[in-house]
Amino acid sequence: MSGSTVELTVTDDLVIVVEDDGCGLPDGLTSSGLTNLTHRAETASGHCELGPATVAQKG
Numbered sequence: 001m002s003g004s005t006v007e008l009t010v011t012d013d014l015v016i017v018v019e020d021d022g023c024g025l026p027d028g029l030t031s032s033g034l035t036n037l038t039h040r041a042e043t044a045s046g047h048c049e050l051g052p053a054t055v056a057q058k059g
Helices: 032-043
Strands: 004-010 014-020
16 A cells, blocks of 8 residues: 655745655656646746655655
């Protein structure tokens, strides 16, 4: 069984962290939805980071 968490922090910035315990993104994935999220964040002077959680993030 897999699980996921969503953390939302609002200060002067809006930070959204989405984590799951899945196996990651497969090679060759067409990530049009993720590309759109990145574009929208950059349009609003923000950024979008994708990747595996670090050991520190996993706790």
